[in-house]
């Protein structure tokens with residue numbers, strides 16, 4: 001339970017801020033005295049938060065499925081030939097800036113959610129793929145040999161031995177992916193997706209620092225909440241593995 | 247019964263196993279010895295199909311193994327791997343229960359079997375059943391590895407240096423346990439080691455391997471008495487073959503038995519009937535004695551053994 005306390009606190013703070021941003025008006029007024037409005041009210045912050053989360057969750061789910069499947073495939077005897085290629089893609093792709101992906105996707109997919117979803121998936125895939133490969137390749141080969149040698153089928157070895165043992169590393173990859181994508185998703189506001197980046201962009205366009213700050217705080221809190229959620233998940237992942245890794 | 251006929255295994259250009267012929271009778275302990283890299287583990291892995299053989303034929307109980315389902319084949323072959331290969335995320339009990347669970351035994355039977363095996367291998371179930379492999383010592387982990395291989399009572403045991411990397415005392419204990427278990431539950435066993443003393447102690451027959459070939463396949467006694475080549479002679483130790491021969495024979499064979507067992511003299515040095523002639527001679531030389539009493543398992547003195555006799559007839 002102690003593991004989950006920070007997560008709950010951060011989520012409570014996030015929701016609290018979304019609901020009660022107007023209460024902080026005096027604070028933001030001090031920051032930006034020259035503007036008539038200092039609290040972003042064009043759209044409900046809950047709506048933006050929900051949308052932002054949806055974009056990240058959908059892209060993370062797809063990226064996880066694809067990356068884990070590709071990682072598993074590349075480490076099977078039948079897919080071994082692709083392993084160098086897959087691991088190169090995983091490491092090179094990471095050096096590609098997300099804005100560039102967006103710029104390339106817009107002409108093809110148009111404005112709105114589609115290009116940002118595409119960019120998030122592509123970008124979120126890489127850390128997961130890299131960690132899936134590292135996790136599966138890093139297993140003690142004697143464990144795999146024993147598992148097969150004792151008569152487990154390749155499928156049983158994968159589900160009962162390899163994935164549980166590599167799970168923490170894969171989970172760490174998903175954590176990196178999600179945290180990065182919570183920040184990256186905000187860029188979606190520049191091409192018409194509704195996200196917590198909206199107040200930031202509006203603030204930048206109108207020279208309203210208070211708006212920028214409100215968006216940034218919420219995005220930061222969301223990233224922190226997600227990060228601590230994954231930290232708690234990693235801790236909860238099998239006491240045995242934790243002991244084995246000591 | 248396991249038969250290898252002209253079996254070869256290549257890795258690219260290197261020939262790891264080079265046309266070997268080997269027949270292992272049911273209930274026999276066949277020990278593969280040889281220096282590092284001579285193809286022992288490769289031979290073992292071909293028998294359970296972890297590695298396919300490049301050419302030749304392997305039969306288990308008359309059936310060509312390439313015609314059998316690999317998982318089915320392996321479920322009937324306990325496998326103790328070089329370096330334990332225990333699952334780090336499973337408890338000791340769950341590790342041992344692996345094969346019974348794959349075979350879908352009822353839970354109660356699995357639990358009973360796990361306790362039975364842990365007791366057999368001298369691991370207290372109450373203390374160790376719920377520990378994780380990382381919490382065990384090297385010797386305990388190797389015992390768990392042996393227990394896991396024995397769990398579903400397979401007909402065949404493949405053991406790849408199961409007692410490697412252990413101190414001499416633990417190793418000796420495990421060897422004695424293995425001999426005891428083997429007397430209770432005769433299994434067709436292929437045992438890999440590079441320790442010739444271990445081979446002499448455990449083997450029904452020894453197969454000496456060198457660079458992928460079997461250079462001699464015979465009983466420990468014949469290997470010692472008639473080494474087939476210079477290589478085998480060096481392996482068994484040119485100088486102390488006599489002592490090694492003595493270590494194959496128990497004291498019982500040369501002792502002068504009493505008409506009926508009598509109570510042992512308390513405090514005196516005594517040998518067990520199953521101790522080797524080598525140990526008997528060693529004790530006598532050390533204590534400067536010309537004879538020693540011999541006791542049976544119940545602690546009664548059943549005879550005496552004389553130094554003269556060992557020196558005259560021991561080899």
Ligand SMILES: Nc1ncnc2c1ncn2[C@@H]1O[C@H](COP(=O)(O)OP(=O)(O)OP(=O)(O)O)[C@@H](O)[C@H]1O
Nearest residue numbers: 257260261262281282283284285286287288289440
């Ligand atoms: N997967 C592999 N790929 C390439 N070569 C291999 C492979 N496995 C084994 N070999 C080679 O085959 C030869 C025999 O190896 P093997 O593992 O059978 O030796 P071993 O007798 O068990 O040695 P040790 O006592 O050190 O365990 C060695 O020369 C080794 O380099």
Ligand SMILES: [Mg+2]
Nearest residue numbers: 286287288328
């Ligand atoms: Mg080996």
